[in-house]
Amino acid sequence: MSTVPCPFAQNGSAVNIRELARRSGVSTATVSRALNDRAEVSEATRAKIRALASELGYAPNEPARTLVRRRSDTIGLIWDSGQEARGLHNPYLLGLLSAVRTALSEADYHLMLLNTPGAEEQDTALLQAVRRHNLEGVIVLTTPPDDRCLRLLAGSTVPCAGIDTAFTGPRTVRVSSDNAAGAELAVQHLYEQGHRRIATVTGPLHLPPAAERLAGYLRACTRLGLAVPPEYVTEGDFFLASGQSAGKRLLALADRPTAIFAAGDQMAIGAMHAAADAGLSVPGDLAVVGFDDIDAASLVRPALSTVAQDQRGLGEAAVASLRGLIDAAPVEPAQPRIVPTRLVVRGSSRPRG
Template sequence: MFSFTLDATPPRRSATCPLTQNGYFVNIRELARRSGVSTATVSRALNDRAEVSEATRERIRRLATELGYAPNEPARTLVRRRSDTIGLVWDSGQEAQGLHNPFLLGLLSAVRTALSEADYHLMLLTTPAPEDPEGTHLQAVRRHNLEGVIVLTTPPDDRFLRLLAASTVPCAGIDTAFTGPRTVRVSSDNAAGAEAAVEHLYALGHRRIATITGPLHLPPAAERLAGYRRACARLGLGVPEAYVAEGDFFLASGQAAARRLLEVAERPTAIFAAGDQMAIGALHAAADAGLAVPRDLAVVGFDDIDAASLVRPALTTVAQDQRALGEAAVAALRGLLDAEPGAGAQPAQARIVPTRLVIRGSSRSGA
């Protein structure tokens, strides 16, 4: 298990004491020496204790600011038995790919911002080595005294995730379906977003609407496919087996899947892709086939990554609110942290963040 910390907190929470202009570290003893008081008095002053006069407290704080003093976090953790650090688990099967996924990177940034605003550090936990029996996420949580964990898009059958969920560690999963004594799920309304995409294409006159799914073992992909099927059934649209092609949320798979869909005897006139990168891949496939978008083929994606508005034609897509997802995950986790663990505790309610359809040039009236 390898882990590293992303500093998600203001400078005052720095884990190290900076060097003074003379080249040595400022610690509490140095503050005491320069202030002419005991280290206990300095500690009380910095922690707003009532036993210190206002004048002494202000003098010590002013000196601490001038010298660039910052508290020693490991020592504070030992004393307070809290680390103010939250672990983040990335999809253990797709970490390398995830680093190239703009939506996941944006979501990571949103989580980091929400934790910063809540005054927490963030530690990224990478995939344990299979041969390392002590390298589980749970071991990392205990080793670093983490207060809780946020999980991003990890398959529910991941064995490391199962161990973590079964423990008493508070866990909030974004787009991750797991159950345990102190777990909660946060996600966008994936099914409703997919339904809105199909309804939009139907309103434009399309009756042959195909879909490119994500990996169906991941909850977002399965839910978006369910929403697509539900909308098609409600609108009386048939869904031939050939109209459902699986991708992996990345561009190349979307291009390959769209090529297969465009080779179907009764070619679809519209494609709903469960991720923007796959939808952009579908735009490439349409161009390769000599089809004009949206005249010959309408395309709708999901996520609203930055590239969605930059491609030509600009991509119609179902937008997820990354900031709201990050804030909901941190709020849900804090709710678990505040709740007393025990047999009588009620399961935390899932938090669902609404999506919205953003209509651009890849689909339009009269397509």
């Protein structure tokens, strides 16, 4: 007959549950109940046993505890394997990863990093990995929504929170910044500084944040009565080189823009480099506003005006939403959690003289 290990068995320590019971003068069952905060044990006995465990350096056997409780207290975090190498050079994504890790730690969860399966692996590999490790839920970070293995995961009963990733499933929730509203703030600000020819450098438009920021830009331009020639919308990839290339194209136009809203700070800094290469000054000849508020935004000269995302708020919202899904019965997708953005005005935008 198979047995389940005692959750308080020795775990690399010189002290096990039987030794604690002997020294406390109680049964091993009482020690187990005390360490698990069971109500059947008096407060005095519980305090005595816990003090002795601390004094002797006792550590519970966590794998066995997991088997008994049927909970792992572990959340998986999925970072698209196709973007991982570049993501490690993206300060915004690194900051978001840190915010998620902090929020999980504060909620007493462990974190396990997972990759999406490669082309040679089965579509079910990710779901199998989640179940094999007994993960309580999954947070997905900026992964393309058309990934088949993620669709299978979202369609299962595994609780999933996607940050900047569209999900549909019985136990899913999407968490994101208010991307469209943030883009509108940027355009409104540039308009108030006197700019009427405002171009944009988008992120990859198959990603929800990039598409939403473009929608906000277009909505603001329509509301303000600004013309948007097709050449004023150019796509980048959220990295500096693409912003510099896009800026070069925009500044070579016969009717070049006087302001650029870039959907990411690195692209905005790239556009500032393009202006310098063309002999133009920022903000004198060209105003620039980015999105994210990475550390470099305040360090470049002139300092970059930008739409700030609340990374800590995103991490906390993702963890809180996921905990709600873990504790709820699977019924229907939860309502999206939208985290507000704010405009940070610095030297790269100013009133036109």
